[in-house]
Amino acid sequence: MAIANGEELLETLVESIEEGVMVADRSGRVLFANRSIRGQLGLGEEVRLGNVCGVNLLVAVTRGQIDAGFDDAVSRRQVGFVDIEQVFQVEGAARHYRIRTGLARRGDGSEVRLLLFRDITHVKQLEAKIAQEGEGELIGRDARMREVIQQIHQVAGTAAYVLLQGESGTGKSMLARLLHRLSARAARPFVEINCAAIPESLLESELFGHVRGAFTGAANERPGRFTAAQRGTLFLDEVGEIPLHLQAKLLRAVQDKAFEPVGTNRTQSVDVRIVSASNRLLKDAVESRLFRADLYYRLAVFPIHIPPLRSRKADIPLFIARILERLAARGYPQVSLGDAALRMLLDYPWPGNVRELENAVEHAVICAVNGCIEPLSLPQDVRAYHGEAPALPHPRSTASRSNEQLRGQILFALKRCEGSKSATAKMLGMDRVTLWRQMRKLGMTTG
Structure with a gap:
């Protein structure tokens, strides 16, 4: 026209x-x-x-x-x-x-x-991604998670150092950001470093900075993460992975708020609030002499334990609904969730917690059948855990089918837990003695 x-x-x-x-x-x-x-x-x-x-x-x-x-x-x-x-x-x-x-x-x-x-689709997609960091992603029906949020609100207004402990994918980074946003330092930098992702030879320089010529390749002076977080919050993710020889220097920075960059004796003062996180109990590392006790007690002034997703079954439908909304905002097709697929998602133990759930739902949306998420739409790990049979299975007894499913679940959990019986029992929601009895009943090796 x-x-x-x-x-x-x-x-x-x-x-x-x-x-x-x-x-x-x-x-x-x-x-x-x-x-x-x-x-x-x-x-x-x-x-x-x-x-x-x-x-x-x-x-x-x-x-x-x-x-x-x-x-x-x-x-x-x-x-x-x-x-x-x-x-x-x-x-x-x-x-x-x-x-x-x-x-x-x-x-x-x-x-x-x-x-x-x-x-402005790309802008909305970015906003949807950023929205993942919001407090709404952390609140559900589970009383323990609500208590975690309440603890974050209680400690945010203080200067206390906080230690977040929970399995990978439980939202420790989001909680650290929430704590920063609620604190008096909200207008100042929030600086995050994953201590497990930095090579040991570079970690000291990454934390404290270095001067020119401090080591081969140090062509220029470079400030570290402590300096970058000045008057703000420094989030030490996977703090338990810091090697022992660096923990003494970290202790001084935490205790005296002062340190020396690599390659100089010049002391630099710093004002930062430290929030730490670990996917394992640091007390166990202290008892094993892999983590300094004095550093642990400095960092864990206010420890917070984050429950895993498998113990928060009531929250899983809420998470799925939010994930589907975010995916739709990013341009994915709008789909429904079938009852059979929902039951499988509720029963799965989620060793990767919320992060694994997000990936599983995205996979399911991509593989949805006629706009509906069915069992076949779910990732292989989820289907393997439930011992998914072919579409037309041979007739067999209910007891046999139940035993085969239980065997598949135990084998799957053992593989994910690298053979650890204690971790396998925990993933399956039973104690170790019950796991031993079930394996013996199914004729599986219990040694």
């Missing part, structure tokens, strides 16, 4: 831009839509604002006018432009747009509505 009254030059210009452009008459009939918006929304020849990919833009614009202060937006003529945000479903995926719209008068005196579309 071309704009009437000899506006071919304007049409050529508008067709060349990336932003979407529409022009509609007062009744909502679209007189012109440029190539960009037609391609993005898959529009046909005849388009009306009352039905653009199933969305009534006339109603959306009216709401935008009211929000902008046009109390009588239906009967009064709009003056100026308003901005609205609108989501369209295009080929099963959500596309987010910021639309700037207003009225313009043409040469013949008639009025048309101009609509300028800017695709």
